[in-house]
Amino acid sequence: MIPSAEEALDHEKLYAARLQAVRVRPYLATALFALRAVPTRRVPTMAVDAYWRCYVSPGFVDRTPLEELAGVWVHEVSHLLRDHHGRGERVVRERELTGPGARLRVNIAADFEINDDVYGDGLAEPEGAARASVLGLGEGQLMEDYLRRFTLGPRTADLSWLDCGSGSDGLEREWDLGPDGAHGLSAHERDAVRFRVARGIVGSPGNTPGGWRRWAEEAFQPPQKWRELLGAAVRSATSGSGAGEDYTYGRPARRSAGVPGVVLPSLRRRPPRVCVVVDTSGSVSDAELGAALREVAEISRAVGGRRDLVTVVPCDAAADSVHVLCRAESIPLTGGGGTDLRAGFARALRTRPAPDVVVALTDGQTPWPSTRPPCRTVVGLFPRADSDTWDESDPDHVPDRPPEWARVVEIG
Template sequence: MSLDEEKLFAARLYAVRCRPYLATALFALHTVESRQVPTMAVDQHWRCYVSPAFVDRTPVEELAGIWVHEVSHLIRDHHGRSDRFAARHELTGPAERLRMNIAADCEINDDVFGDGLVRPEGAVEPASLRLNEGELMEDYLRQFRLGPHTSGFAWLDCGSGADGLERDWDLGADGAHGLSTQERDAVRFRVAQGITARPGTAPEGWRRWAEEAFHPPQPWRELLGAAVRSAVSGPGVGEDYTYGRPSRRSAGVPGVVMPNLRRRPPRVVVIVDTSGSVSDAELGSAIVEIAAIVRAVGGRRDLVSVLSCDAAAHITHPLCRAEGIPLVGGGGTDLRAGFTKVLSTTPRPDVIVALTDGQTPWPDAKPHCRTVVGLFPRPRPSGEHDPDYVPDEPPAWARVVAIG
């Protein structure tokens, strides 16, 4: 049996009519006839492998839905996300890749069908695994394991474009008609443009994806570490004059001993907001960030101190181990007290890192040292006692990184 291309491409046109914002991606797919695939599958290079027998027995309207389903795997980078998740959690083997394929299908199928697209028989939905709709592949992966409730999906195979595991039928990076990395990004950008231009026609999951495509979430842990490293390595940080090793320029001024500029390890003080508006989970996150800050300064825990502060500054603790830091507080918020205490200590710090929800007044004057502010997320301003309270924005002289 040969592939009925007329029927297959008629289904693609039908899919474009139902989902016009996906037109660029649908036409970017290059079809490859293959008797090894059970239905239709994609690889990460934007090739679509099609079973002739499957096309022959499947109605056009249902084929259109499968076109949209398969291209959705590629648009949402499920192959790259699967590889990153597998590396992070040390997952290996085809069974784990099947679980990723199921989770990726749950992310897509909760809102891809309807409005002209027929739901294929046996399509995986979150409800079939007793999971909530509207979540991401990574969220679903944390909520289920393979077992009797997933045995009905053992046939599922959307290809390496869905789970990152190469198949025997894949043509590979050097095969014909594959898209380059730049071409794939260009296709995704055009799709995101089409969704944001007419957001009322796209489901919530696609609108969320398009917003992140234009404004990707920042890798806040890397940004916080980079901000601290930049602060501790800047000019003037950790520098002081000493007469222990006279300057070589003293030779040009007979009878005068000139000090030499030396660089010492920078000192960092972390001010942790322990007011009532900061949750226990956020305080736990602060402990994790303190450990990351220690790594950013080369692992020198003796150079990092931690100060708890709500409306008043509490005892400054040298960092022996992150999990042993006592964080006390629970009252109102005024980090100015923390800044005042830190700047009056001896030796004075070279860098101040403030971990806070931002609902605090800030010092009027710029400190003598570099300042990094890690902000816990807040959906909207809310005062601890006054509903009309609007917190001050972090000052312009601080490097601000959103945490979470």
């Protein structure tokens, strides 16, 4: 009689590997212990779903050394902490990617993002682990960026077996138990796990890798929902005639019906161009500048990862340079003097091609343009108490509120 998957699974080895993972990655302990193991022979190795179930192949556990198995635990929980299922769904929808090949690309790109931080320092790297260096790509990038830089082909053939489950790309698998199945975590429980992990990293970063520190800062102080804030600009940028930027066969043109036997491509719409004016005056703290960089990174995600569509203008009382976004951390936020964002707005509107949206990240202690810019405007304000809203040279001065034509949100 063939034993069931539950009976065949070596629980002792599996959970010993998890303890090893906790020893070498203590900042992930809460998340690792939150994963619920579900034995099944339907997965090739180990896989996760959005409800924090970890589907485990008994055969994989038997043949994998404990040290490598510990790394797989960390790998799988990293998909969930970094919300690869939600991000995968969004990127597939926004870029009109279809078919199982597209989901495999998302899974590979997600692996590239997390494997930089998983292995080494006590965790053995298993043979065949997906690393960006295999394709000649640099490390330390996000899934969305990697996805733009490779396609499936001979160099990715060795990764065709990869399947980390719906928790890595958002596509439900046949073995998933779904939202009402046993052993899943509720949305509140999942958020609580992420918050506790992020709080532990921010409170005691120690030698935590940079990728995890950046993630924790964003999770602890989540960026604005720029997809919603830029939604009107997206609709405006894509609604006019000629707004299409390139052709794609991912969604055939409707006129294909009039040409039997021929598939015609449709125009792919361009996300909006965004210019971010960052207040670098002396009244803005280093922590707030760090928050500004996180918002810039989130804006790039909101436009589908198109960093070429995002420019940054550092501004105090003057604004002399415009930086095309490569990595948010590489933008030089120089300044430290007084504040006059009118110069920043003027410089942003002179960029070519002209922006569809101008975003200003500031403490609000600035004069504002007297006329409405010819594009949509969002102002992100760093919070200030009433006692902080004064000019050092004039204690009785209270700065003007952002103009009515700007959408205003609070940062941090």
